[in-house]
Amino acid sequence: MALTLHHEAPDFEARFAALLASKREVSEDVDQTVRAILARVRDEGDRALVEYTNRFDRNVFSAAELAISHEEIEVAVAGADPGIVEALTLARDRIASHHARQKPVDDRYSDAIGVELGSRWTAIESVGLYVPGGTASYPSSVLMNAVPAKVAGVERIVIVVPAPDGILNPLVLVAARLAGVSEIYRIGGAQAVAALAYGTQTIRPVAKIVGPGNAYVAAAKRQVFGTVGIDMIAGPSEVLVIADGDNDPDWIAADLLAQAEHDTAAQSILITNDAGFATAVEAAVGRQLKALPRAETASASWRDFGAMIVVPNLEAAIPLADRIAPEHLELAFDAAEDFAGRIRNAGAIFIGRHTPEVIGDYVGGSNHVLPTARSARFSSGLSVLDFVKRTSILKLGPDQLRMLAPAAVALAEAEGLAAHARSVSIRLNM
Amino acid sequence: MALTLHHEAPDFEARFAALLASKREVSEDVDQTVRAILARVRDEGDRALVEYTNRFDRNVFSAAELAISHEEIEVAVAGADPGIVEALTLARDRIASHHARQKPVDDRYSDAIGVELGSRWTAIESVGLYVPGGTASYPSSVLMNAVPAKVAGVERIVIVVPAPDGILNPLVLVAARLAGVSEIYRIGGAQAVAALAYGTQTIRPVAKIVGPGNAYVAAAKRQVFGTVGIDMIAGPSEVLVIADGDNDPDWIAADLLAQAEHDTAAQSILITNDAGFATAVEAAVGRQLKALPRAETASASWRDFGAMIVVPNLEAAIPLADRIAPEHLELAFDAAEDFAGRIRNAGAIFIGRHTPEVIGDYVGGSNHVLPTARSARFSSGLSVLDFVKRTSILKLGPDQLRMLAPAAVALAEAEGLAAHARSVSIRLNM
The missing domain is CATH 3.40.50.1980 (Nitrogenase molybdenum iron protein domain)
Structure with missing residues (x-):
């Protein structure tokens, strides 16, 4: 009741x-444990990654076996229920066409005094997608994270998914294949986040990590934030x-x-x-x-x-x-x-x-990764915007510099920043 | 050299x-200190806020004295060098007109099978802006943070700025007034972040906190993240x-x-x-x-x-x-x-x-709050987008539901989520 x-x-x-x-x-306090795992993977690379993976997931992988081969992916696709593949394909197409409308548009213009300003959007070069193992290993979540990244133009998308006791949901591989992702590693936990953030001999680092995970994964994402970007930390x-x-x-x-x-x-x-x-x-x-x-x-x-x-x-x-x-x-x-x-x-x-x-x-077609725990007051669901970033553009000629210089110099001096003032005034022989 | x-x-x-x-x-480890400050302000409100403020900033304020009055702001404006006010006004206007171009546009459309989808943008209701005290108390940063929030449509913008030994840069008040911000408190440090995140008897909580600060402020922002939104943590x-x-x-x-x-x-x-x-x-x-x-x-x-x-x-x-x-x-x-x-x-x-x-x-006119420490690989400078959030819209009629239902039910069953499948199929008498 x-x-x-x-x-x-x-x-x-x-x-x-x-x-x-x-x-x-109840957020488990796993910060210390996670800190130790991150440090070891950062310092020792594959050796630590393999050791943690085999210990926590009860496996006997070598570093060379961490990557899931194209053949394994094709086997998963061939073995999947055609009705499910069809449903995932429909989902993929609807997600792609909705998210294509979210791509931001560059802006470039001259203002009234001839100053050129602009905003230029570019895709993040590489993104890691964490996919949980076990019962929460959802192919739909693979699509919801990977398709917007693909639409954004991210060239390299890397999936990590743990295979506890060697077991992997083949539909995760099917969804990855449908989303156009072919770099997949059977690793999970804080050690997978570390590998994505710092890189190892086998896995090149990425610039941003997205996707849901347990308390260890969430803590690891918080700790590597800054070295790489992260998405929101999802609650129930x-x-x-x-x-x-x-x-x-x-x-x-x-x-x-x-x-x-x-x-x-x-x-x-x-x-x-x-x-x-x-x-x-x-x-x-x-x-x-x-x-x-x-x-x-x-x-x-x-x-x-x-x-x-x-x-x-x-x-x-x-x-x-x-x-x-x-x-x-x-x-x-x-x-x-x-x-x-x-x-x-x-x-x-x-x-x-x-x-x-x-x-x-x-x-x-809309994304199912959405803000939880009242965070819709200040944040949004996952979108193409999470996989791009904006560079500001500013361009002045001598005339524009002359017009804006007095205010810039006045403010720099008011803030006690003489070298700031000088960087402007020196160009004017002021 | x-x-x-x-x-x-x-x-x-x-x-x-x-x-x-x-x-x-070198990031100072101030997490424990900050955790204690946040907990006390959350639990005791004004009493703890006043005590910390008077202790750390060497003041003797009562709770009623934390708010800066309209009269004080007017005195600061009247006493300011007119040349600086003019320069700040020019900056304000240029920032406002550039950032106005960043406002995202709502989207709403029907797809080929009549499903209606959309994205609706709304401003965050309330935002707190941290302004450092002392030599880094920059009026230009007040404009760079407050003007985009104003352009986004944020109704309530709250500035916190510490007044160590009672001293406050009057140009911060001038910039606040030019940006249209009138709710200002002379508080700083982790205790100010706590007041903004949890609220006290004097200060209503906000939904997001932005602005630069020292190691204590940065740690406090990380810790309250989730309760409120935060902006990026700025490095040198x-x-x-x-x-x-x-x-x-x-x-x-x-x-x-x-x-x-x-x-x-x-x-x-x-x-x-x-x-x-x-x-x-x-x-x-x-x-x-x-x-x-x-x-x-x-x-x-x-x-x-x-x-x-x-x-x-x-x-x-x-x-x-x-x-x-x-x-x-x-x-x-x-x-x-x-x-x-x-x-x-x-x-x-x-x-x-x-x-x-x-x-x-x-x-x-562009924003000076920009990603540091190589984070331009995955993040962007401050913009209007930091002060708005997006709600996804989905609307189906009976026909659209019938068309999408089989795929949704198939995927729900493949993921072992029977109640998900039922929520769709029950509407079809399937």
Whole structure:
């Protein structure tokens, strides 16, 4: 049974604030362990990488066996269910065509006094993509990270994916192949992040590392940040569904459970203007849980972090949604389009009764890597912009320099930076 | 005397790689101290904030005195040199008009099968801007951070600036007023970052914190990241000047020293195709250092981190520049325009003999907050994009859902996520 809050209750604000403040993740303190792993791989290269890989993943690889060969990739493709390959291909194409619209455009212009200014975008040269092993080894995530990098023009994309006990999800290789990635290593954990950041004899370093991982991977990414770029640190997934009483409670229950089955720390919240509907959804959740393979995970998530909020009208949901700043926001009511335009903080919005969030996980075309834990207040989902960077351009002739010099010299002197002032004035014989 | 490298020397690659790898900053380990400060301000609010502020800045403020009043700001404006106010106003206007071109455009479209997709950009609601105290309390940096936030549409911009011994640079207040910022607190250090991230009785929390600071501020920003957004962690400044022998050695020496005077850890590098010119620049640096107020800082920077690289031709400088990935790249030769187009990694490029980098520090219009320490390989200078975030939009009708459902269900099942599959199939009576 999930927490139920009533907007009109006297203690609503306190209970809602407590819901917002609730920590869903206990972050393990693995910083020291990770620091040692990073240092050894940086100093010893392949030797340390192989040792850690064999120890943590229970393997017996040599350095030469870390790279996954083209033949292995082709075997994975040949052995895959054609229906799945087709579905991944559809997803790949839809992701590529949506993300192609995100490519930023260069700007170059002269202003009123003839100063030329510009912004020039270039792709990051090389990117490493971390793919988790085991049950969270999702081919869809490979596409969601690799395709935007490819669209951005990144020449070298390197995938690392651990193979605990030698086992690898072949669909990860299929997705990599569909995304056009052929440099793949069977390594994981902090040692894989170290190899990508510092390079080893076998693996050339990259300029940026993206992709989700466990506490060790997250800590390693934080620690190598600066040496390389990193993407956001993803927390457990979450959905906010806003629905009126005209929905089938079973549809909405299914959406809440789709989020809950990810992780015991996932969070599903329903806001509705119909208290009876909330009760019906709760009952439907209970029924559907019985038939769910991942019932244990989903019921723990729903019990510990699930919430239903009853509001007097949907209007009252807008400020609540902005404070929750959900990763996924599903709007299941007729006026959803207008409502969506008035929401400020959300990673992605799914409009209308026929847009379950799951479509966005796979084949909608938009990215499923989205800001979690209220970070939609200040950050965005993964996009082509994460794989490019901008260089500013400035160009003055003698006339423009003469016009801007007095202000530049005045400010440099006001800031006590005489050599700054001199670098301008010397060109004017001032 | 700076390091001199010759491209044709047999040990060039090793020495250039060593130059790239040289650490210019010893990062103090202040994590534990900062962690304690953050925890106390989070738990105790104003009481801890006031105590730390008075202790570290040697003040006797009450909580009510932390905010700088409108009257104080007006007094600062009235007392400022009109020439400086005019220069700051020119800078403000040029920054605003350049950054206005960076505002991203919303996208919304239907694809071939009628799925509606979109990207909607909104401003971050509130931003905190850290301004250092003491000698590095630069009004130009206030403009460079606050004006883009204003252009982005951020409604609430909060400046924190420490007043050690009660002393505050009045030009910081003038710049804040010109940028349209009126919420300013005389606090600094990790305690100011904590107040911005968690809020206190006096200071409401913000969603993102930007701006440079010392090791404590940098550590505090890293630690609150997640609770709020942060900008990049800036390292010491650097310039790469590529110049041929047709330049006045004094001009180029002035540019190298403008960077060196910032900080003993700043770095100025010259690449030239004329060994005699390098010698002449070195001599000019020596001469100019004698007349420089900040000679001690600049000569330490030039001696410890300065470098001159002699190449057989300017073409050979392109791969070197991309490996250095300089914060500032100055191109002082006739073919600079074409050359600039072939550079991949640079925070900002200053084209031609009449575009000293200093113009970009103040009045060029582009931003002077740029990626340092080779991070131009994967990141960009500050822009309007740092103050907005993007929400993805997805909207399907029943027909579109029917078309995409089989692939979504297939992928959900392949990933072992039955509730995901159900959330789609239940809408189809599949």
